[in-house]
Amino acid sequence: MAEHAAVIGVGQTDFDAKREDVSQVGLIREAAERALADAELDWADIDAVVVGKAPDMFEGVMMPELFLAEALGGVGKPMLRVHTAGSVGGSTAIVAASLVQSGVHERVLTVAYEKQSESNAMWALSIKMPFTPIMVAGAGGFFAPLIRGYMERSGAPEDTGIRVALKDRLNALKNPLAHLKLPDVNFEMIQNSPMLWDPVRYLETCPSSDGACALVIGNEKHARAASAPPAWIHATNMKTEPTMFAGRDQVMPKAGLECAAGLYKKAGIQDPRKEIDCAEIYVPFSWFEPMWMENLHFAPINEGWKMTYEGATALDGDLPVNMSGGVLSTNAIGASGMVRFAEAAMQVRGQAGEHQIDGAKKALGHAYGGGSQYFSMWIVADQPLQ
Amino acid sequence: MASTRPPGDDGLSAPHILEYAYKRSLGKVLSRFFTGLRDKRIEGVRTRSGRVLVPPSEYDPETGESTLDDFVEVGPGGVVKSWAWVGAPRKSHPLAHPFAFALIELEGADTALMHVVDSGDESAMKTGMRVVPRWSDETVGRIQDIAAFIPEASA
Numbered sequence: 232m233a234e235h236a237a238v239i240g241v242g243q244t245d246f247d248a249k250r251e252d253v254s255q256v257g258l259i260r261e262a263a264e265r266a267l268a269d270a271e272l273d274w275a276d277i278d279a280v281v282v283g284k285a286p287d288m289f290e291g292v293m294m295p296e297l298f299l300a301e302a303l304g305g306v307g308k309p310m311l312r313v314h315t316a317g318s319v320g321g322s323t324a325i326v327a328a329s330l331v332q333s334g335v336h337e338r339v340l341t342v343a344y345e346k347q348s349e350s351n352a353m354w355a356l357s358i359k360m361p362f363t364p365i366m367v368a369g370a371g372g373f374f375a376p377l378i379r380g381y382m383e384r385s386g387a388p389e390d391t392g393i394r395v396a397l398k399d400r401l402n403a404l405k406n407p408l409a410h411l412k413l414p415d416v417n418f419e420m421i422q423n424s425p426m427l428w429d430p431v432r433y434l435e436t437c438p439s440s441d442g443a444c445a446l447v448i449g450n451e452k453h454a455r456a457a458s459a460p461p462a463w464i465h466a467t468n469m470k471t472e473p474t475m476f477a478g479r480d481q482v483m484p485k486a487g488l489e490c491a492a493g494l495y496k497k498a499g500i501q502d503p504r505k506e507i508d509c510a511e512i513y514v515p516f517s518w519f520e521p522m523w524m525e526n527l528h529f530a531p532i533n534e535g536w537k538m539t540y541e542g543a544t545a546l547d548g549d550l551p552v553n554m555s556g557g558v559l560s561t562n563a564i565g566a567s568g569m570v571r572f573a574e575a576a577m578q579v580r581g582q583a584g585e586h587q588i589d590g591a592k593k594a595l596g597h598a599y600g601g602g603s604q605y606f607s608m609w610i611v612a613d614q615p616l617q
Numbered sequence: 618m619a620s621t622r623p624p625g626d627d628g629l630s631a632p633h634i635l636e637y638a639y640k641r642s643l644g645k646v647l648s649r650f651f652t653g654l655r656d657k658r659i660e661g662v663r664t665r666s667g668r669v670l671v672p673p674s675e676y677d678p679e680t681g682e683s684t685l686d687d688f689v690e691v692g693p694g695g696v697v698k699s700w701a702w703v704g705a706p707r708k709s710h711p712l713a714h715p716f717a718f719a720l721i722e723l724e725g726a727d728t729a730l731m732h733v734v735d736s737g738d739e740s741a742m743k744t745g746m747r748v749v750p751r752w753s754d755e756t757v758g759r760i761q762d763i764a765a766f767i768p769e770a771s772a
């Protein structure tokens with residue numbers, strides 16, 4: 232029987248395009264120290280450290296977990312590194328949770344980050360290899376055809392993506408930590424923004440951010456002793472499929488469908504749309520909201536866009552999605568998955584401030600990465616799983 | 618396994634040159650250290666346990682705790698704690714003639730700074746020897762502002 236584990240501390244940095252005021256170490260410690268302060272713990276109280284980030288090439292520090300060991304109080308403690316592309320923030324939190332659920336450790340610090348300003352992640356993803364076609368299109372160039380595929384299959388109205396972007400950009404105005412804030416944002420501003428990767432417009436795209444996120448995960452004893460409400464981890468799940476194989480459905484990846492189904496089974500959820508109060512999901516390009524609504528079984532296949540269109544995913548909808556402004560407003564790549572997991576925890580702890588959903592008791596955190604191939608998810612709640 | 622290619626066929630190859638620009642933000646602690654070097658001043662930072670780290674760090678490497686906002690001028694002289702002689706320097710080494718890489722504990726510091734000692738000859742090197750910095754003609758805020766440390770006796 233696994234031990235109960237709960238989030239007992241959450242820390243996020245301030246996010247910005249360039250956090251030139253801090254070193255990589257300073258950025259990561261900003262999140263870690265905020266999480267420790269939230270948990271009312273010191274460095275010495277931590278049993279193990281789990282670090283995650285996207286490819287090392289993004290900052291040019293190879294195996295940064297070694298470079299960061301002392302900066303994260305890791306001397307004499309087990310330290311693990313996780314890497315699952317853009318989903319890494321989520322899978323890093325899951326690895327940390329597993330160290331507690333297994334009974335190996337009592338209190339684990341986990342941190343995920345990216346300092347994009349120290350290089351250019353967009354082009355690090357588009358290396359010109361000999362003997363292969365040169366795409367030089369970045370992540371958006373990879374995902375735009377998948378979005379077009381979804382639009383054709385589902386018959387979703389052309390402006391679905393604009394509506395997602397407008398919702399998330401308005402939500403970001405309620406989140407003091409969000410990077411991209413456009414106080415005057417409206418439908419026309421997004422519609423008239425330049426077409427970057429048809430059909431994805433500039434304002435339907437995530438920014439490049441510097442930032443980090445940290446969590447302290449504790450066992451039941453420490454969760455019950457904490458003065459702030461814990462976010463009890465009901466279930467975690469990860470699934471992966473290759474980038475390419477014959478017959479792969481890249482628009483609606485099987486790994487995601489199965490990851491979500493397995494997650495709900497572990498959490499005892501029969502009807503996710505009814506039982507989950509709100510969700511923070513990885514939407515780096517606006518159209519991924521309706522696509523993931525289907526992949527996460529919140530809507531029937533080809534009908535995810537209706538949730539966006541009908542306002543179901545708005546702050547006052549029946550399943551609010553990306554209350555924080557989401558990845559569309561803040562994308563420190565390696566941190567982004569953990570921010571989703573952290574924001575889900577903040578909702579059930581009642582910590583989300585202006586973007587809090589009243590009475591949120593059960594929340595989903597979701598991240599994906601690579602070519603829509605790595606999935607990591609968790610369900611957190613205000614009470615432990617019965 | 619033996620190659621299945623016909624004799625004389627070495628297969629195709631093409632160059633793959635991967636070049637990538639990076640940048641580093643130092644943060645306030647190391648920015649202060651390097652700004653000090655520009656002014657020919659070496660500063661360390663104090664930990665909560667009272668030790669002085671040189672070069673300074675944002676955190677105590679033993680505990681992970683933040684260091685204090687308490688900078689301490691150290692040196693400029695110090696003691697060689699350990700060293701390795703480079704008898705045949707290559708192009709990218711800091712000096713063109715033989716020298717020693719050394720760990721140098723500056724006066725007032727509790728940790729050693731990695732730098733080079735220009736002693737002329739290996740026989741002049743000794744653990745425990747006292748050294749002082751030789752500053753570059755132009756200091757701009759980088760570790761090479763100290764051109765080398767030299768034996769105090771020859772300063």
